[in-house]
Structure formats: structure tokens, C-alpha cells
Amino acid sequence: xxxxxxxxxxxxxxxxxxxxxxxxLKVHFIDVGQADSILxxxxxxxxxLDGGNKADSSLIYSYLKxxxxxxxxxxxxxxxxxxxxxxxxxxxxxxxxxxVFSSFSEYDSKAFNxxxxxxxxxxxxxxxxxxxxxxxxxxxxxxxxxxxxxxxKMNNNSLVLHLVYDEISFLFTGDMEFDEExxxxxxxxxxQCTVLKVAHYGSENATSYRLLRSVLPQFAVISVGKNNPYNxxxxxxxxxxxxAQTKVFRTxxxxxxxxxxxxxxxEILCER
Numbered sequence: 619x620x621x622x623x624x625x626x627x628x629x630x631x632x633x634x635x636x637x638x639x640x641x642x643l644k645v646h647f648i649d650v651g652q653a654d655s656i657l658x659x660x661x662x663x664x665x666x667l668d669g670g671n672k673a674d675s676s677l678i679y680s681y682l683k684x685x686x687x688x689x690x691x692x693x694x695x696x697x698x699x700x701x702x703x704x705x706x707x708x709x710x711x712x713x714x715x716x717x718v719f720s721s722f723s724e725y726d727s728k729a730f731n732x733x734x735x736x737x738x739x740x741x742x743x744x745x746x747x748x749x750x751x752x753x754x755x756x757x758x759x760x761x762x763x764x765x766x767x768x769x770x771k772m773n774n775n776s777l778v779l780h781l782v783y784d785e786i787s788f789l790f791t792g793d794m795e796f797d798e799e800x801x802x803x804x805x806x807x808x809x810q811c812t813v814l815k816v817a818h819y820g821s822e823n824a825t826s827y828r829l830l831r832s833v834l835p836q837f838a839v840i841s842v843g844k845n846n847p848y849n850x851x852x853x854x855x856x857x858x859x860x861x862a863q864t865k866v867f868r869t870x871x872x873x874x875x876x877x878x879x880x881x882x883x884x885e886i887l888c889e890r
Contacts, residue, residue: 641878641885643758643783645813648681649869649889650674652819652843652850653701656790657681660783661756665692666709667779667790668702672729675708682712691755693718694747695733696777696792698725703733710736719747721765721777747777749807757881758783764794764802773818774798780809784881789833791817795824808832812884813877814864816840820851830862837865837877837886844870 646657650670655678658665664687669678682688693715695703703720710718710733718737723744725731737744753760764778776792789811795818802808814835817824819842838859842850851868859866867875873889 641880642756643786643877643879643881645781645788645877646681647815647839647841647867647869647875647877648678649873649875650677650705650841651869652846652848653705654696654792654815654841655705656815656841657685657687658755658758658781659685659687660758663691663756664689664713665694665755665760666690666706666713667694668696668792669705669707669709671701672704672707672732674705675711677708678705679708679712682709688713690715692716692753693737694777694779695720695730695744696790697721697772697775698727698730699772699793700727700729702792704729707732707736710740715740715742717745718742719745719777721775722746755781763807765798766801766805766807769797771795771797776817778802778808780811783879786813786879786881786884787811788813788815788877789835790815791824793818793824795821796826799824799826799829803828803832810834812836814838816851816855816859816866818850819843819846819848820855821848822852822854825855825858827858827861830858830864835862835864837867837884839875840866840868840870842868842870846870 644659648655653670654668655670656667751762773793779790781788820840878885
């Protein structure tokens with residue numbers, strides 16, 4: 619009863635939403651602790667962006683099973699660090715993928731190599747997703763904005779994706795830090811969005827004022843672990859988001875966070 623009440627409260631705080639909308643787009647920010655995993659559903663097609671750590675494989679497997687998602691049009695790894703690629707093996711053990719992408723096709727780690735092996739078990743190859751590429755998911759359009767330049771710091775090689783569904787848009791940033799932000803902003807490649815996925819758990823070396831002035835997000839989501847040793851999200855980032863009058867949701871506080879939209883309006887449902 620208490621859990622259901624909290625869900626209702628979370629919906630009511632978004633005061634200008636209608637009580638119910640016919641949603642064809644759903645974006646799930648899955649609570650995988652100090653890691654990232656985002657499930658996107660649109661018009662009957664599914665995309666999984668990152669899968670948390672290797673220890674999250676069973677959680678991702680169970681999440682897809684819960685929503686009866688046996689086919690993923692796209693599986694996308696934003697970059698090869700374990701906290702983004704590790705749990706994708708669980709997804710590939712449950713669902714059939716049509717295409718599998720990453721910012722790299724090779725990387726020397728067990729987590730990434732397991733991801734490659736599970737991709738190959740489906741007779742697929744990990745394809746490198748390049749800036750400028752466009753994908754469709756139902757009636758949603760996804761454009762790859764970055765990386766433009768490759769860096770020796772892997773976080774700055776994160777795929778940056780912009781999803782547009784009619785009047786609603788999302789910006790997915792992986793672990794993009796200031797250097798990648800700057801390269802995209804200098805080329806005027808970062809558009810406005812309705813919802814910003816805050817980069818790198820809200821660390822102090824990402825999410826500049828310049829980025830927020832370009833993006834002007836109404837809502838932001840921080841995927842972050844409870845009581846993590848890095849003190850993420852950083853207070854400076856939370857202050858910037860407050861200054862930008864952006865409503866913030868956090869997986870450490872809210873659990874799984876699901877945005878639903880008909881292309882005009884948004885509903886937000888939090889696990890807690």
C-alpha cells in the first residue's frame with residue numbers, strides 16, 4: 619500500500635500533466651546502482667542502451683522478462699567501461715537482438731569481451747556507431763551526435779544520442795565529460811531536449827552551465843548508486859540543475875524511473 623501511494627505522489631508532483639495519456643513511447647531508467655541502463659520502447663519496438671555492471675546481468679534479464687521483451691531492435695553500449703557494458707550479456711541471453719552497437723568494436727576487458735561473445739552467439743557483430751548516423755525506433759528518430767573526436771579518456775568516447783518523438787525529446791550522454799561536451803557545443807551539435815540524462819552519475823567534471831544553456835531541459839535523470847564512494851552526484855551539478863530550473867530524478871532516491879509519452883505530454887512514474 620505504501621509503495622503504491624508513493625507512486626501516486628510521484629505522478630502528482632508533475633502538476634501540469636493530465637491524469638492519463640495514451641503512451642507509445644516509454645523510457646525506463648533502470649536502477650542498476652552506480653551504473654547506467656536505459657530501456658526505450660516505442661510503437662512496439664525496443665532498444666536497450668547500456669546494461670549496468672556484470673553483476674547486473676540477472677537484473678537486466680529479469681527486467682526484460684517482466685516486460686515480456688523478447689526482441690530488441692537495437693542493443694547499444696555507450697562505451698566499453700564495465701558499468702555500462704557488463705549487464706548487456708544478460709539482455710543478450712534473454713532477448714533476440716537485430717543490431718548491436720558500441721562506440722568501439724574491441725576493448726581489452728572481460729566484461730566487453732563477454733558482450734562480444736554473446737553478440738556472436740546471435741550470429742551478429744558489434745558494429746561501431748558513428749556520429750551523424752540516424753536510427754528509427756517506431757516513429758521516434760534517434761541521431762548519434764558524438765563522439766566527434768576520440769580521446770585517450772574513455773568517458774569522452776561515449777556515444778551521445780538525441781531521441782525525438784514528436785514534441786518530446788531525450789538526450790542520452792553516457793559518461794561524457796567536459797572535453798566531449800565542448801567539442802559538440804563548439805560545433806553547435808547539441809540541441810534542446812525535454813529530458814536530459816545527466817552524464818557520469820552527476821560527477822563534477824561533466825554537465826557545464828554551457829551545456830545546460832544549450833539543452834534547456836525540463837527534467838533530468840541521474841543514474842547513481844546509493845551511498846556511493848564517489849559522492850555522486852556532486853553538489854555543484856545539483857546546484858547547476860537547480861539554477862536551470864530543471865526537475866531532477868535520481869535512481870538512488872526514486873528507484874526505476876519510467877517516462878511515458880504520446881509525443882505531446884509526459885507522465886513520470888517512480889518506483890519509490
